[in-house]
Amino acid sequence: MASDTISFARGAPSLDIVDVDGLRDAATRAFTNDPAGATAYGTSIGYVPLRRWIAEQHGVDDAQVLVTNGSMQADAFLFATVVTAGDVVAVEKPTYDRTLLNLRSLGADVRPISLQTDGIDDHELALLADTGTLKLAHVIPNFQNPAGYTLSQDKRVSLLSIAGNNDFLIFEDDPYRHIRFSGDDIPTMLEQDTAGSVVYASSFSKTVCPGIRVGYLVGPSDLIARIAKLATNTYISPNMVAQAIVYEFCVSGAIDGAIATVKAALAERVATLDAALQEHLPEARYQLPEGGYFMWVELPEGTDVSALFAAADERGVQFVKGSDFLLEGGENTLRLAYSGVTNDRIDEGIRRLADAYRSLAPAAAPA
């Protein structure tokens, strides 16, 4: 592997788009304004002022919010609370690899539902729901991980109706909503839900920074109370220092500047990525994302993505194989995360990827 590896693998921001100074200032304010709260164990529902701020943003009661160590922890708590071995859980095909791992380790009966460029196939989901066995549907509505696609408003309405009629829970896993750099924001399913069918998760990883490990769940208060008990038994309480810092970062308005920085940088990177793919790898098929961190790339049928991965690694460029986000298939697909690659490195990264593609034997890279 080359020493100057360009990694399109991690769904994390490059350092230049993290507001380190703003975080340092927020940390100073957290220890100055609330030293007792920031340094105490606190409670399992999270740092109370941040919980209230999140509840206000979503227009819900405080009792409907649980703040966790990253939204991955929120996902894990929710799954551990509502999913038991053998339960039927719908996921998008492809979906976030850690969701698949988590659900499989619980013994869930995972049913992948086709993902289209406007989101999960609602007809296929309705067919599964008709069997009466569906417990939970995991949906990443905005700038999906790994595909970068966004669930249309029509499909949001359709999903809510299918869930209401068939008594299953929609898990709206939404860490990327605020990273929209083109098109119009679409209301969350949580906002449109009148039947209590939605549990929502989001995160400050993609807007503030992932190392802060602050995420949260919003849901019916009785479910949140059950999850809070599990949280207490798991870790007593989440990281109060981190949550107090995030709180100060949010109430000062620094978060708006941070989001604007991330959006501007990522919009530029997507444009550069598009131009680089057109120039160096015209075989690639993709839809330009309107936000988020990821682009899903399809190469000609028959491409061996494992061979491409190895050849790319030798040339100092990394990505995640599409097959990692699927229970089966996806051998001609890959995910490019442009969040972690500065704009000046993208063209070179794609040039290396194209070089790797062309180095493959004809059987592994059909023309």
Ligand SMILES: Cc1ncc(COP(=O)(O)O)c(C=O)c1O
């Ligand atoms: C869809 C989705 N959910 C959850 C997470 C976990 O995020 P975190 O634990 O950093 O909040 C990620 C991270 O990439 C994600 O893409």
